[in-house]
Amino acid sequence: MPKLKMKTKSAVKKRFKLTASGRIKRKRAYLRHILTNKKPGNRRRLRKGGYIAKSQEHQIKAMIPYGL
DSSP states (O other): OOSOOOOOOHHHHHHOEEOTTSOEEEOOSSOSSOGGGSOHHHHHHHHSOEEOOHHHHHHHHHHOTTOO
């Protein structure tokens, strides 16, 4: 075992989850406040999660060196 370990970014481990296939799940934005101005259908769609774009997966994975 090496003496030094890389640290996982705390913000990343709170916001993202790693799936079994290696994709990264996330929660959608814009559901925290001012919900009265948003349509119910829009709020319903925002409740569902999403996945990080393939082009940005390497950035997130670099911040979680040992997975989650």
